[in-house]
Amino acid sequence: MTNILPVLDRASAGIPASLERLFELVRIKSISTDPAFKADCRKAAEWLVTELRSLGFDATVRDTPGHPMVVAHHDGARADAPHVLFYGHYDVQPVDPLNLWDHDPFEPAVRDAEGGRRIITGRGTSDDKGQLLTFVEACRAYKETAGTLPCRVTILFEGEEESGSPSLKPFLEANAAELKADFALVCDTSMWDADTPAISAGLRGLVGEEIVIKAADRDLHSGYFGGAAANPIHILSDILAGLHDETGRVTLDGFYEGVEETPTQIKAAWEKLGSSAESLLGEVGLSIPSGEKGRSVLELTWARPTAEVNGITGGYTGEGFKTVIAAEASAKVSFRLVGKQDPAKIRDAFRAYVRSKVPADCSVSFHAHGGSPAIQLPYDSALLEKAKSALSDEWPKPAVVIGMGGSIPIVGDFQKMLGMESLLVGFALSDDRIHSPNEKYELRSFEKGIRSWVRILSALAAR
Amino acid sequence: MTNILPVLDRASAGIPASLERLFELVRIKSISTDPAFKADCRKAAEWLVTELRSLGFDATVRDTPGHPMVVAHHDGARADAPHVLFYGHYDVQPVDPLNLWDHDPFEPAVRDAEGGRRIITGRGTSDDKGQLLTFVEACRAYKETAGTLPCRVTILFEGEEESGSPSLKPFLEANAAELKADFALVCDTSMWDADTPAISAGLRGLVGEEIVIKAADRDLHSGYFGGAAANPIHILSDILAGLHDETGRVTLDGFYEGVEETPTQIKAAWEKLGSSAESLLGEVGLSIPSGEKGRSVLELTWARPTAEVNGITGGYTGEGFKTVIAAEASAKVSFRLVGKQDPAKIRDAFRAYVRSKVPADCSVSFHAHGGSPAIQLPYDSALLEKAKSALSDEWPKPAVVIGMGGSIPIVGDFQKMLGMESLLVGFALSDDRIHSPNEKYELRSFEKGIRSWVRILSALAAR
Structure with missing residues (x-):
């Protein structure tokens, strides 16, 4: 040298x-x-x-x-x-x-x-x-x-x-x-x-999906139809709530295919960095790691795949209150990928899951927003x-x-x-x-x- | 006469x-x-x-x-x-x-x-x-x-x-x-x-509530924080999805107190009206009654209490995609009441339920929008x-x-x-x-x- x-x-x-x-x-x-x-x-x-x-x-x-x-x-x-x-x-x-x-x-x-x-x-x-x-x-x-x-x-x-x-x-x-x-x-x-x-x-890789759930063909009065007409915000909430199980794992079929555990020595090195939940999350006013249980904040953000809802909207969102049952509701959902997770498979699994949760008299449309391993x-x-x-x-x-x-x-x-x-x-x-x-x-x-x-x-x- | x-x-x-x-x-x-x-x-x-x-x-x-x-x-x-x-x-x-x-x-x-x-x-x-x-x-x-x-x-x-x-x-x-x-x-x-x-x-009576879930003190990048930081849209989805059980009943403690079954002869008279799910829901492009299972559309809309989400918003909702984890998310929820349901008790039960679902490092605020028995x-x-x-x-x-x-x-x-x-x-x-x-x-x-x-x-x- x-x-x-x-x-x-x-x-x-x-x-x-x-x-x-x-x-x-x-x-x-x-x-x-x-x-x-x-x-x-x-x-x-x-x-x-x-x-x-x-x-x-x-x-x-x-x-x-x-x-x-x-x-x-x-x-x-x-x-x-x-x-x-x-x-x-x-x-x-x-x-x-x-x-x-x-x-x-x-x-x-x-x-x-x-x-x-x-x-x-x-x-x-x-x-x-x-x-x-x-x-x-x-x-x-x-x-x-x-x-x-x-x-x-x-x-x-x-x-x-x-x-x-x-x-x-x-x-x-x-x-x-x-x-x-x-x-x-x-x-x-x-x-x-x-x-x-x-x-x-x-x-981490990324898969972005926008979903729009459509129910009735117009906004409904919740007095006249509430309790009988499908509410697309309920359907959407069910879908999104069902994306994670109680341990914080993503529930999609085959989601963890291609995800490998981080080598022990790398995890040990990360632990030495001394980044606790408090320090990383504390900067933004949080303290409790969400997501998969039993993993450090660094592992969660560097080495584990995620499903995150990045935006949601439906019904009346202005000042005050309107007793409306919306005709549609939508959400933007993204998945961070690790290892060899296949963006196309993840997107397919998500769409199949969503379709399985939409009642027969409602519909869903999907819009892809990028996908990279x-x-x-x-x-x-x-x-x-x-x-x-x-x-x-x-x-x-x-x-x-x-x-x-x-x-x-x-x-x-x-x-x-x-x-x-x-x-x-x-x-x-x-x-x-x-x-x-x-x-x-x-x-x-x-x-x-x-x-x-x-x-x-x-x-x-x-x- | x-x-x-x-x-x-x-x-x-x-x-x-x-x-x-x-x-x-x-x-x-x-x-x-x-x-x-x-x-x-x-x-x-x-x-x-x-x-x-x-x-x-x-x-x-x-x-x-x-x-x-x-x-x-x-x-x-x-x-x-x-x-x-x-x-x-x-x-x-x-x-x-x-x-x-x-x-x-x-x-x-x-x-x-x-x-x-x-x-x-x-x-x-x-x-x-x-x-x-x-x-x-x-x-x-x-x-x-x-x-x-x-x-x-x-x-x-x-x-x-x-x-x-x-x-x-x-x-x-x-x-x-x-x-x-x-x-x-x-x-x-x-x-x-x-x-x-x-x-x-x-x-039916009415209780309106607006809830705002706050997580981090700013919008976060889902790449850096996804999987570790609390996502208020997830929390909100869980809350809303948990409002109904699998049979369509509202899960709040004591929600059905004061709700009486409609007299058999009245139900029979309603059945004679010949309003099927198809006719009432069909007008608005739907066909399957949502809400409590085993009840007619007329009973669901006339004689049963409901919980409906009338609006929801959080994160990025514009054109395209932003991989953001929102600082807050909110929903407007209304309950239609029947019989002797007490609006104040329903509001309290809802708030207690919501509080029980909000992680310790996040917060929720409530805004009442009307209540009548x-x-x-x-x-x-x-x-x-x-x-x-x-x-x-x-x-x-x-x-x-x-x-x-x-x-x-x-x-x-x-x-x-x-x-x-x-x-x-x-x-x-x-x-x-x-x-x-x-x-x-x-x-x-x-x-x-x-x-x-x-x-x-x-x-x-x-x-």
């Missing part, structure tokens, strides 16, 4: 200049969802291409039907080292409501915060401009010390992550050969806490072990391998379309207020994030 | 003039809920006073904080006959949406309808101007033949029935001595069908028997004693505040479209209604 101390020193010494570059990028209002900022999105892509070229990358702006991609290649020092694809996104969320921001979201600055912390304020500082630049600036530190990168690196920056990534799959498909690497590095996730770096190894990255790969060790060298506490309750679709796309596993490492903190006013990124995350990538690249390139 | 044939003949001969008077009253736009029609409401009251005075009533317009009452007294022919109070209301519902009316709602006319029927079109023709005039015109037939009424009659016309009757209770209280009679006649109900007159003997008029009183016989003499089919799923609060007020039972007789049909565009009243209902009151008054006055 190269001696990385000079590279780390160079990274730290370069922070003031790195910050200037981050500020430049944050000032570009690349809000992908708003057509008014179309030119800004392109400008951000062009800015990145210029930067990457200055580091010796063969970088280009690549047009799509939406906002452009940035693709860049660097051969690195050695042909026998792994080839990595780094993914990030240069687009940001809208900034409304603007009046809730303490500072101009597009005028970034380093500011003092509570507890002696220094924070970088501005839209995209954490999600994802600050994060993606940790990798670019790590490359710069290598370039400025060793003159090259320790391994072959391809970079893919997307400009539509905050608006559903409509161009991503077609782009991956059309450019599969060019983008395929040994594995992907994705920097769009969080630390466990401010001192503990984290690698996300599991992402869970992604489980290996808990024990060499890739993961190297990254864990590199991160543990940089931060006060050893790196932990965590699950993630949510989904990062790109990871599934890389797996499925390019046959490539991902390593999810990020330096955001849970209080970064991404997608909200007053987004920030810790200055420490930025600096130690850059240094972390220096260490990880070195570890991955090591023979 | 007086020979009533001349009175009946007089009533029939007077129909053209009676219609002219109904048209005059319908033309007055007495929409009580809209302040723009305040003067019209008074005008309707004054019009009625003028008419009643012409019949020998001591009639006055009586101011209230809202729209005025009309009170009128007539001593009648004999002091030993019963003293009856007749109640009706001169106010009407708004007419929006006006474009759905085939004719001007305030330009009444007799028109031909399907099946050779003749209908009187216009707002209030059925609810309640046409109905109340059946009684007034019956008095006129008596006055014009016998010169007086067969018994002592007090009349109370209200102008706020369609806007919640805010002045009614205070007025009854302040004028109890003047208004107290042996019993009340209320003409604001329907026939069983076009050939079968009906007396309504049971009115059921009213059960005796099925076998002399009053009822006389009215039944009188109605059966007038119409093609014998009169039936029916229940009513809804509530007519005045009946409870008469019972409680004036110690006076009511006889509910009306000639509306279920297709009269009251409260809707194209309200109508059958010409046959108007004529035979007048003749019915001639017969009923005669029967009641009979020694």
Whole structure:
């Protein structure tokens, strides 16, 4: 392994200049969802291409039907080292409501915060401009010390992550050969806490279903019809209440097919994280884990499948009271999947269950809202072990391998379309207020994030 | 008993003039809920006073904080006959949406309808101007033949029935001595069908409750918290699903206290009405009775208590999908009461049940929306028997004693505040479209209604 101390020193010494570059990028209002900022999105892509070229990358702006991609290649020092694809996104969320921001979201600055912390304020500082630049600036530190990168690196920056990534799959498909690497590095996730770096190894999948129960052909007066006419809200309540048994397990036929128990050592590691129900739930005013009994909050949110009702409506919901029996009632229900649960099977099982509960004189219609399987990255790969060790060298506490309750679709796309596993490492903190006013990124995350990538690249390139 | 044939003949001969008077009253736009029609409401009251005075009533317009009452007294022919109070209301519902009316709602006319029927079109023709005039015109037939009424009659016309009757209770209280009679006649109900007159003997009571379940202190992302954080929609669904057992009975503690079985002969009479689930439910696109198993649709809607969810809302209910776990969810629930069920006890039992289902880290708040006990008029009183016989003499089919799923609060007020039972007789049909565009009243209902009151008054006055 190269001696990385000079590279780390160079990274730290370069922070003031790195910050200037981050500020430049944050000032570009690349809000992908708003057509008014179309030119800004392109400008951000062009800015990145210029930067990457200055580091010796063969970088280009690549047009799509939406906002452009940035693709860049660097051969690195050695042909026998792994080839990595780094993914990030240069687009940001809208900034409304603007009046809730303490500072101009597009005028970034380093500011003092509570507890002696220094924070970088501005839209995209954490999600994802600050994060993606940790990798670019790590490359710069290598370039400025060793003159090259320790391994072959391809970079893919997307400009539509905050608006559903409509161009991503077609782009991956059309450019599969060019983008395929040994594995992907994705920097769009969080630390466990401010001192503990984290690698996300599991992402739950998702099945969304909307159901509409129809009973009478009009709203009825509950005086005239109450007690005799089918009430679609009752039917819906029965359906939803029956989705879980008394132990909190989901009752659908075959729901747990493909769900595996989390390895004991992983569970033990999670227990060491010391996250009790009180700490995680306490942040949002709760204290008692719901869902499956006898499992920790981390296991429930990282490694267990769920059924959740995300919305329900029916009948009169305005002020006051109306004694109506509604003609219809509807609910939006989603399932988080783990392991090898099959989204199509889960959807079918749900629909069969619902149909079995709807009386013959009523009807139900279904509307599918997305379906994607869970992604489980290996808990024990060499890739993961190297990254864990590199991160543990940089931060006060050893790196932990965590699950993630949510989904990062790109990871599934890389797996499925390019046959490539991902390593999810990020330096955001849970209080970064991404997608909200007053987004920030810790200055420490930025600096130690850059240094972390220096260490990880070195570890991955090591023979 | 007086020979009533001349009175009946007089009533029939007077129909053209009676219609002219109904048209005059319908033309007055007495929409009580809209302040723009305040003067019209008074005008309707004054019009009625003028008419009643012409019949020998001591009639006055009586101011209230809202729209005025009309009170009128007539001593009648004999002091030993019963003293009856007749109640009706001169106010009407708004007419929006006006474009759905085939004719001007305030330009009444007799028109031909399907099946050779003749209908009187216009707002209030059925609810309640046409109905109340059946009684007034019956008095006129008596006055014009016998010169007086067969018994002592007090009349109370209200102008706020369609806007919640805010002045009614205070007025009854302040004028109890003047208004107290042996019993009340209320003409604001329907026939069983076009050939079968009906007396309504049971009115269900009502308890309304709104519940709001609160869980986390903010909306949560179902990816991060799903499976561990309490979902208020799940809690609410469990609560609502648990309100009924598998046989359709309401599960609240003590819910059936005070509920008595309908007498066998009444049930048998209802069965004879030939209303199957198909006919009543079929009108609204249903066919299978919900609610308590083993009971007819008529029994379920007339004589059995219910729990119905009238509205529910929680989480994301817009277009598309949001994977949110809501901070709160709410429902509006109403109970229809029968027999001697106590509204306060039912409310308490419901609240205790709900509280028992809410986890310790969540909360529930309750909002009461009205509570009134059921009213059960005796099925076998002399009053009822006389009215039944009188109605059966007038119409093609014998009169039936029916229940009513809804509530007519005045009946409870008469019972409680004036110690006076009511006889509910009306000639509306279920297709009269009251409260809707194209309200109508059958010409046959108007004529035979007048003749019915001639017969009923005669029967009641009979020694």
